[in-house]
Amino acid sequence: MAETTAQVPSSTTSEKQAISAKAMERSKELKAKRDEINKSQENRGVDFNRVVENNPKTSDFPNSTKVKISRELSSLMEEKNSPKKPDYQVDDKAVERNTFKKPESVEAKTESTSDPFFQRLASLQTEEKPTAQDNLRGRIQLTPTTRNIDVVG
């Protein structure tokens, strides 16, 4: 891994306030709605061994496939006993490549007005209201009527 800093400086008071009041407010509304629905549902535990113990063991699979499946399973288990060899190209460099290489000083550069990239980062940090360009870049294309968190999970 290119960067292995495990040291995270403790958060300052200002950082603790960084999550905007607006976000917390919105979260509270969602939470209240959710809790209202949850009130009616009680936690239960079921041991399905008791529920299904009379079901025939192999009823979901036709008899004709039984021998073939068994053979395939035993070869699968043989593989299990040998050292694991994933069925894809193992990418040893993936973590290193995906680990963010921080600029030497983000703070210093965001103050610079000469670099549009850091200007954009700074604007993301400070602007509560996204710009038209941000909207184009960041928003997925869903029609207003279907732009609902329960549509896509």
Place this chain on the structure above:
Amino acid sequence: MHVTILGSGTGIPSVERCSAGYLLETAKINYLIDCGTGVLRQLEKNRTSFSNLDAIFITHTHSDHIGDLTALVHACRLPDLPRTKPLHIYGPGDFIEFFTTIVQPVAKPPTSFPFFVEVAPHEWQRDGLKIKTCNTVHSDRMKSIAYRFENNAKSVVFSGDCDVDDEIIDLAVKTDLFICDCSTLAAGKIPGHLSAKEVGEIAQQAQVKHLVPSHFYPIEGPDSLRAEECAIHYKGTITLAQDFLKITV
């Protein structure tokens, strides 16, 4: 503990990113966290068969987190499946109802080995690991939880899908690895999910040691923009999720 990202995607079908699924392994156990569409095949590609799982931990019942659960339960009824150890499936408070009404009519639970479906407690121990959960703010139609696994003084937290909330910050406090919903950039914020900006803020506040943003909705531009936005607020190490990425803590 070893974490393999099986699915870093969402409910939007994608060639690059499978729906949500993570494998947590120690020398003793194979745990699956979420079982979205395609995860069963990802497990096989990783040579960690469904038949070797000890427990499955579901964060919530959106299809991108449970899409392959019926397939997995169905496969557990294969004749002569060489398995005797129990399988436990844990989920949020409404999970039993979900299982009996949605999964069970399609896939009968196995009878050849002990099989349990349970609501995840707030805190419990199994296989020498301490497991904690918290409620997350995600959907007004279903319950959703996040999981924290602790083993040998190391910890991994899986946020599931969530929005800004104190509870996820508390669960993630000082964790060695935080795999977190990072659906969009701040500019494309979707209620019930975290934007990269919020992920950065939460990770910093919780003093997380290693942040792995995951659950990527398609965004305009490269995914590296997520890491850049997180890094404005979070000072620790950020590694963007990718299918089959492996991280050891």
